[in-house]
Structures are given as structure tokens and as C-alpha cells.
Amino acid sequence: xxxxxxxxxxxxxxxxxxxxxxxxxxxxxxxxxxxxxxxxxxxxxxxxxxxxxxxxxxxxxxxxxxxxxxxxxxxxxxxxxxxxxxxxxxxxxxxxx
Numbered sequence: 001x002x003x004x005x006x007x008x009x010x011x012x013x014x015x016x017x018x019x020x021x022x023x024x025x026x027x028x029x030x031x032x033x034x035x036x037x038x039x040x041x042x043x044x045x046x047x048x049x050x051x052x053x054x055x056x057x058x059x060x061x062x063x064x065x066x067x068x069x070x071x072x073x074x075x076x077x078x079x080x081x082x083x084x085x086x087x088x089x090x091x092x093x094x095x096x097x
Contacts, residue, residue, distance in 0.1 A: 048096075053079030 043051055052075070056066055060081060069076070069083035072091035077083075 048073070048075035049079045052076060053081045056081040056083075 039051070056069075056079070059066065066081075066083040068085045068087065070087040070089055071077050072089045072094070073096050074088065075096060077086040077088060
């Protein structure tokens with residue numbers, strides 16, 4: 001999951017292709033499945049911990065088990081659906097209290 005906005009979908013997909021996470025010949029369906037967690041208009045202004053918990057909840061409902069989660073902000077890791085283990089990464093340049 002990430003906090004990229006839906007309006008940036010083309011940029012995100014192009015970057016994933018550039019970094020070879022996606023093949024240039026990837027179908028639109030493959031691109032869609034890797035970028036479905038982009039923030040939509042209805043998610044704008046929603047607190048990060050709520051947004052991330054809702055997205056993790058969707059993954060659990062689809063049958064996934066979240067073993068680990070990492071993020072550089074506590075709001076990336078907390079909420080009503082959390083991973084078995086969470087890893088807070090340092091980020092000396094940006095911190096949300």
C-alpha cells in the first residue's frame with residue numbers, strides 16, 4: 001500500500017515498468033492489480049491509519065494473511081487491522097507526530 005493518489009496512476013505504472021517491476025508488455029489488468037491501492041477521491045483527507053487499516057482489511061477479506069508490515073511512520077503500522085509483525089523504519093527527514 002502507498003499513499004499515491006489515483007491521479008498519479010500513469011506515472012506510478014510507468015515507474016514500475018521503468019524499474020522492471022512490470023514488463024512493458026504488461027496487460028492493463030496486470031497494471032491494475034498492482035496499483036489498485038492508489039488513493040481515490042473518496043479517500044482524500046482520510047487519516048492514514050484509517051486508510052491503511054481499511055486496505056489491510058480488504059486484503060484479509062480476500063484471503064490474504066498479513067505476516068509483516070513496514071513503514072517509516074507509525075500511522076503506516078497501526079489501526080484496527082495490523083500485521084503479525086510490524087517494522088518501523090527510520091526516516092530522519094520526515095516524521096508525523
